[in-house]
Amino acid sequence: MSDTTGSGPMLAADGRPLKESLGRALRRQKLRALALIAPLLLFVLLTFVIPIVSMLIRSVENEIVETTLPGTVPAMAAWDSSTGEIPPEDVFQNLFFDMFNASEAKEHTKLGTRLNYENTGLASMFRTSGRSIDDIGEVFQDAIEDIDERWEEGAFWFEVMNGAGGDALVAERRARWEDLTDDSMAGDLGFTPSQAIIDLLPNTAAAYTDFAIWTVIDDEDVVAEEDPWEAVYAALAVDLRDPSRTAAIAGYQGAGADALQALSAAELPGLTFTEAFAELDEDWGKVDVWQTIEVYSPTYTPGYFLNSVDRELTIDGVQARPENEQLYVKLFGRTLWMSLIITTSCIILGYPIAWLLANLPVRTANVLMILVLLPFWTSLLVRTSAWKVLLQQQGVINELLVWLGFVDDANRLILMNNSTGTIIAMTHILLPFMILPLYSVMKTIPPTYLRAAKSLGATNWTAFWRVYFPQSVPGIGAGSILVFILAIGYYITPEIVGGTDGVFISNRIAYHISRSLNWGLAAALGTILLVLVMALYWLYDRIVGIDNVKLG
Amino acid sequence: MADTQNDNSFVEFERVQKSYDGEVLVVKDLNLQMPKGEFLTMLGPSGSGKTTCLMMLAGFETATHGDIRLDGKSINDIPPHKRGIGMVFQNYALFPHMTIGENLSFPLEVRKMGKSEREEKVKRALDMVEMGAFGNRRPAQLSGGQQQRVALARALVFEPELVLMDEPLGALDKQLREKMQFEITHLAHNLGITTVYVTHDQTEALTMSDRVAVFDDGRIQQLAPPDELYEEPQNSFVAQFIGENNTLSGVVTKMEGDKCVVKLDSGEEIDAKPVNVSNVGDRTTVSIRPERVETNKERLSKDAHTLKAEVLEFIYMGDIFRTRLRVGDSDEFIVKTRNAPDQPRLRPGEMIEIGWLPEDCRALDA
Ligand SMILES: Nc1ncnc2c1ncn2[C@@H]1O[C@H](COP(=O)(O)OP(=O)(O)OP(=O)(O)O)[C@@H](O)[C@H]1O
Ligand SMILES: [Mg+2]
Numbered sequence: 001m002s003d004t005t006g007s008g009p010m011l012a013a014d015g016r017p018l019k020e021s022l023g024r025a026l027r028r029q030k031l032r033a034l035a036l037i038a039p040l041l042l043f044v045l046l047t048f049v050i051p052i053v054s055m056l057i058r059s060v061e062n063e064i065v066e067t068t069l070p071g072t073v074p075a076m077a078a079w080d081s082s083t084g085e086i087p088p089e090d091v092f093q094n095l096f097f098d099m100f101n102a103s104e105a106k107e108h109t110k111l112g113t114r115l116n117y118e119n120t121g122l123a124s125m126f127r128t129s130g131r132s133i134d135d136i137g138e139v140f141q142d143a144i145e146d147i148d149e150r151w152e153e154g155a156f157w158f159e160v161m162n163g164a165g166g167d168a169l170v171a172e173r174r175a176r177w178e179d180l181t182d183d184s185m186a187g188d189l190g191f192t193p194s195q196a197i198i199d200l201l202p203n204t205a206a207a208y209t210d211f212a213i214w215t216v217i218d219d220e221d222v223v224a225e226e227d228p229w230e231a232v233y234a235a236l237a238v239d240l241r242d243p244s245r246t247a248a249i250a251g252y253q254g255a256g257a258d259a260l261q262a263l264s265a266a267e268l269p270g271l272t273f274t275e276a277f278a279e280l281d282e283d284w285g286k287v288d289v290w291q292t293i294e295v296y297s298p299t300y301t302p303g304y305f306l307n308s309v310d311r312e313l314t315i316d317g318v319q320a321r322p323e324n325e326q327l328y329v330k331l332f333g334r335t336l337w338m339s340l341i342i343t344t345s346c347i348i349l350g351y352p353i354a355w356l357l358a359n360l361p362v363r364t365a366n367v368l369m370i371l372v373l374l375p376f377w378t379s380l381l382v383r384t385s386a387w388k389v390l391l392q393q394q395g396v397i398n399e400l401l402v403w404l405g406f407v408d409d410a411n412r413l414i415l416m417n418n419s420t421g422t423i424i425a426m427t428h429i430l431l432p433f434m435i436l437p438l439y440s441v442m443k444t445i446p447p448t449y450l451r452a453a454k455s456l457g458a459t460n461w462t463a464f465w466r467v468y469f470p471q472s473v474p475g476i477g478a479g480s481i482l483v484f485i486l487a488i489g490y491y492i493t494p495e496i497v498g499g500t501d502g503v504f505i506s507n508r509i510a511y512h513i514s515r516s517l518n519w520g521l522a523a524a525l526g527t528i529l530l531v532l533v534m535a536l537y538w539l540y541d542r543i544v545g546i547d548n549v550k551l552g
Numbered sequence: 553m554a555d556t557q558n559d560n561s562f563v564e565f566e567r568v569q570k571s572y573d574g575e576v577l578v579v580k581d582l583n584l585q586m587p588k589g590e591f592l593t594m595l596g597p598s599g600s601g602k603t604t605c606l607m608m609l610a611g612f613e614t615a616t617h618g619d620i621r622l623d624g625k626s627i628n629d630i631p632p633h634k635r636g637i638g639m640v641f642q643n644y645a646l647f648p649h650m651t652i653g654e655n656l657s658f659p660l661e662v663r664k665m666g667k668s669e670r671e672e673k674v675k676r677a678l679d680m681v682e683m684g685a686f687g688n689r690r691p692a693q694l695s696g697g698q699q700q701r702v703a704l705a706r707a708l709v710f711e712p713e714l715v716l717m718d719e720p721l722g723a724l725d726k727q728l729r730e731k732m733q734f735e736i737t738h739l740a741h742n743l744g745i746t747t748v749y750v751t752h753d754q755t756e757a758l759t760m761s762d763r764v765a766v767f768d769d770g771r772i773q774q775l776a777p778p779d780e781l782y783e784e785p786q787n788s789f790v791a792q793f794i795g796e797n798n799t800l801s802g803v804v805t806k807m808e809g810d811k812c813v814v815k816l817d818s819g820e821e822i823d824a825k826p827v828n829v830s831n832v833g834d835r836t837t838v839s840i841r842p843e844r845v846e847t848n849k850e851r852l853s854k855d856a857h858t859l860k861a862e863v864l865e866f867i868y869m870g871d872i873f874r875t876r877l878r879v880g881d882s883d884e885f886i887v888k889t890r891n892a893p894d895q896p897r898l899r900p901g902e903m904i905e906i907g908w909l910p911e912d913c914r915a916l917d918a
Contacts, residue, residue: 451612452645454632456659457710463633466658470649 052530059523062301065293067179068111069098073297081294081315084287092273092284093238096136097203100231101210103130105181105218117518118303118312119292121283129280136276137230139269140237147266148259157232158224160256161208163194173209177217189216191223196254200245207235237268291315304524328508328525332532335505338419338426339487345427346434346483347476353431354438354475359447372435380429384496387425391415391497417499425497430486434479441475477544485533505529561585561621562746563609563714568618570604570770578604580770582618586748588713591740593749595757596767597793602750605767606716609748611635622714633662638707638715638745642722644699646691652678652702653687659710677709678702680739697728704736708743715740718750733760754794758782766790783841787828788916791839798840798885804829804915811910813857814838818880822857823910828917835918842874842888844912847896849905858907861885863898873897879906 012021034041066073071094079087102108112126150156170192177185191212198205211232212223219226239245240263249264277284295313296303303313310326311318320326353372357365375383390396393412401407415421445468453463491506498507505525512522540546563586570579579601586592594602607613608620611632619626627635646655656674665673678684681701691699700720707715717736721729737760740747751757757764758778766773766781766789773793774786785791788799805821806813812826814836822838829836846852864883865876872888875898879885887906889895898904 446643446645448641448643448645449647451610451632452639452641452647453658454612455610455635455637455639456662456706457633457636458658458662459633462662467647471647 055523055526058520059304059527060300060302061520062114062296062303063179063299064111064114065297066299067176068102068107069095069293069297070176070179071095071098072293076290076294076297079290079294081287081291086274086285086287087290089272089274092277095277096133096234096273097207097210097231099129099133100137100229101177101214102180103133104214104229105177107180113517114520115292115296117307117521118296119289122289122292125281125283125289129277129284132280134230136271136273136280137232137234139234139271139276141230141233143269144233144236144263148262150256150259151233151263152227154227155224156256156259157208157228158191160254160259161193161197161205162191162224163197163254164192165195166193166198166205166209169193169198169205169209170213173206174213177210177213185213185217187217189213189223191216194254196252200248200252200254201236201239201260203235203238204232207232236263240264241268241270304520305528307521308524308528328505331503331505331508332528334419335488336532338423338502338504339484341423342426342430342487343434343480343484345423346431347480349427350431350434350438350479351472351476354435354442357435357439358442358445372432375429375432380492381496383429384425384493387421387428387493387497388416391421391424416497417502419498419502421497421499422494422502422504425493426487426490429493430483430490433482433486437478437482438472438475441478442472445471473544477540481537481540484536488533489529560587562588562590562623563748564619564621565605565609566619566621568605568608568615568620570601570608570613571616577616578770579608579615582770582772584765584772584775586746588746589741589744591737591747591749591760591762593751593757593761593764594767595751595754595764595793596773597752600767601770602752602767603718606718606748606750609714610637610639610716636710636712636714638710638712640703640707640715640717640720642719644691644703644720646699646702646706648691651688651690652683652694655691655702656687656706656709659706663710673709677705680708681705681735696724697732700724700732701735704739708739708745712745714746714748716748716750719752720749721751721753721756729756736760758794766793768793784827785839785914785916788837788839788918791914791916796842796886796888798842798845798879798882799837800840800880800882800885801835801837801918804832804834804836807832812915814915816880820857820859820880822859822913823908824913824915825911827914829915836915837918838913838915840908840913842886843872844908845887846907846909847875847887847889847898847904849907852907852909856907856910858905861904861906863900863902863904865900866898868897877904877906 010018012018014021072091075091075094076087079091099108102111108126108130109123112123112130115126116123144151170189174185189212191209193205193209208228211226211229215221215223215226240249240260246264249260252260274285283289291314295315301313306313306318307321308328310321310329312321353368357368357372359365360368388395392398393414393416395415397415398407398412402409402412407413415424449467449471450463453467454460458466488504489506490504491510494502494504495507495510498504506529509522509525509529512518512525537546563584565582565584568579568582569577571577582605594605596602604613608615609622611627611630615628620628622635622637646652647658650658653674656677657670660670660673674687675684678687681704683698683701683705686694686698686702691702694702700723703720707717720736721732724732733756736749739745749757749760758781761778763775763777764781765775768789774781774790776784776786781790781794785794791797792799800814800816800822802814802816802822804812804826805815807826807830810825812824812829813821814824815821824836824838849858852858859879861877861879863875864878867874867876871891873891873895875887875889876883877885877887
């Protein structure tokens with residue numbers, strides 16, 4: 001305090017308060033340091049944080065129902081799923097137009113696949129329905145064209161529909177297409193629905209706009225030269241069948257007014273969409289199908305996570321999956337249990353080796369170190385395959401045991417394609433990750449401690465157990481965390497030698513990523529794995545203390 | 553019969569040799585006898601084999617040849633933990649994962665001592681080194697000097713008859729070291745423990761020990777009480793190693809009883825006491841302590857030989873004056889004189905005559 005004048009704050013040489021000057025200097029330092037690590041930070045962010053976050057999002061994301069069935073989902077809000085009745089005609093009508101667009105964009109099978117995870121059979125239902133959705137439209141098309149031949153002409157349609165004031169509708173339909181296909185649908189259409197037609201025939205205008213957007217942007221054709229889709233005819237029929245519009249149509253004056261009025265007066269097919277869908281696939285008439293769609297219609301769903309723990313979301317809440325579909329809880333349990341066994345075997349095998357490494361003369365220790373590191377220089381695949389050669393029933397180990405007479409030729413040991421194989425091979429492969437941290441910790445324990453203990457009267461064993469071992473525990477901790485965390489997420493080795501009994505959760509994740517393409521479930525499983533590892537890490541910190549872990 | 557003999561040779565090295573690699577003898581023909589209760593220091597330059605000797609005694613190294621006996625019994629085949637020898641290591645080797653109390657209680661636990669007895673002994677040992685309040689701390693929470701005390705207490709707590717200390721004060725600062733030197737000697741004498749102490753600090757060796765063994769090149773060069781070592785070095789290595797020393801080399805020209813005359817290489821003659829020379833014509837290195845050189849001719853006997861010397865440097869050091877002279881071929885001849893009223897303060901360039909009593913100048917091996 002001798003530097004202060006009076007009671008004011010301490011000042012730096014330039015007269016500014018010392019605290020402020022210090023803060024400024026530190027900030028500059030921090031900024032410079034930040035600039036230095038910025039490339040690394042960016043790299044970590046791009047390659048690590050973003051994929052993990054995207055995985056987390058993917059595990060709950062469920063937009064596909066909403067984007068594929070943008071009309072159906074809101075319409076279903078009015079339907080009470082618990083009554084045991086299928087949804088009303090209105091929902092089926094929306095379903096028709098949604099399905100029609102989806103099948104044009106070939107997106108309907110994706111939704112089928114998604115819903116199939118929750119209710120088996122939906123995939124094929126969506127596939128067949130999408131394939132013959134045109135048939136429904138054709139019923140109306142044929143009827144309309146029979147009544148008035150002008151409706152066969154794309155140009156006539158264009159004349160009727162084109163006008164001004166429908167930009168809002170175009171923007172809305174464009175956004176739907178973009179949601180559905182995940183592609184940009186920007187571009188000049190050469191078409192704007194007229195506001196009068198939109199007011200008069202809302203369904204037709206929407207269907208025709210959908211047709212126009214797809215024709216111009218995706219097929220790169222001219223709207224006026226193309227005949228409209230069947231769905232447009234169906235939409236026209238829907239609009240015309242609506243008795244509330246009859247008066248308005250009669251008073252319409254725009255292009256093709258006479259053709260519309262003629263149609264309005266004629267008899268159109270009475271086919272309901274409910275019947276039409278039942279025709280396509282009878283499953284559309286089942287309540288549980290609709291319940292599944294209803295349950296999985298929100299944008300975000302806990303469904304993947306529930307699936308990961310052998311539960312499912314039904315209309316009655318969360319329930320256990322049927323016995324024969326339960327898989328993941330057991331698999332998580334097995335993964336944890338086997339990782340624990342692998343970690344323990346690594347400790348048992350690695351400890352003496354690390355001890356030798358730390359205590360042998362340098363030259364011998366170096367040779368040994370090379371032996372420890374040698375596996376790192378060989379491809380993981382090669383090492384695992386080598387285990388295959390060793391562990392087979394006709395493999396080296398069995399042959400040797402039979403030859404030595406320990407094992408009967410008829411009862412050769414099954415060492416592979418089960419958990420034994422996975423444990424053996426993974427213990428070998430992860431052993432260096434145990435040995436190296438152990439070694440580096442042991443290297444820092446001076447031999448004088450052992451000598452001191454012995455000079456104080458301890459036998460070799462007591463000296464080791466009371467003095468050396470406790471000091472090597474941080475190494476065991478570090479090695480165990482490494483090995484355990486690596487083991488829990490291991491994939492290749494269990495895949496090759498694990499058979500069905502010896503696979504880990506990661507194998508299942510890989511399966512969902514590359515074969516079943518159920519990325520959401522894979523993401524949920526991965527997220528659970530991540531949380532599990534973090535929980536174990538936290539537990540370890542609570543019990544042992546993470547500052548007790550030394551890597552060197 | 554054994555008793556009397558054991559009292560004089562509680563610890564005994566007999567013709568001990570040690571080689572680590574089968575090529576070089578690190579310890580060559582070591583012979584040593586220590587009576588019970590003695591404080592013996594092994595002093596020597598780095599690499600002279602002190603630690604090796606200690607380790608052989610403690611049982612962590614085996615002698616390549618020879619016999620080591622403790623209390624009359626050969627201990628060559630007894631494992632370290634059965635020798636009952638207390639040991640203080642250079643870096644103390646306090647177990648970092650145990651508290652001070654646990655460290656001290658460790659040797660008692662392995663001896664299967666009861667809990668109450670253990671606690672009492674630990675307390676007594678800690679009080680002995682004035683560390684009674686620190687029983688619950690970890691070694692890392694103690695200062696260097698405190699760790700040192702704990703290490704000492706741990707080596708003593710199981711009441712060994714022999715304690716080995718390998719440079720236990722090496723890591724401490726000068727002041728603390730001096731304090732600890734005193735405390736260690738005090739403790740050792742009070743408890744009547746036989747102590748083998750290793751250091752390469754000669755002051756430490758001289759102030760603490762009953763006897764000092766000067767090591768060089770795997771051999772004991774001289775084994776003697778401190779005063780004898782300082783005043784009567786047996787060879788030029790010891791003379792050089794212990795304290796400050798002036799050396800001049802020459803040839804013996806006259807021998808008469810415990811006096812001889814040495815003709816220096818520069819041609820002048822001096823008086824000396826023959827120690828390692830026996831014949832006229834032997835080459836020799838004479839050694840004179842700086843404080844035994846006389847600059848006042850009147851204090852020397854009439855027939856004493858004197859040398860001409862040129863003053864090169866005069867350093868005032870408070871209690872003494874330190875003068876550097878050119879004598880014969882040597883520019884490094886040091887004289888120390890007491891700061892007394894009648895003592896002249898020499899100026900560089902001045903020519904003086906110096907001499908000494910014949911018995912202060914020892915003619916040693918060349
Ligand atoms: N474990 C060992 N293996 C091989 N040589 C060794 C070993 N320990 C010591 N030596 C050698 O033996 C010689 C004597 O070593 P020692 O440790 O006894 O010396 P010291 O007198 O204690 O030295 P310092 O004062 O530096 O501690 C040295 O040359 C050293 O290189
Ligand atoms: Mg040493």
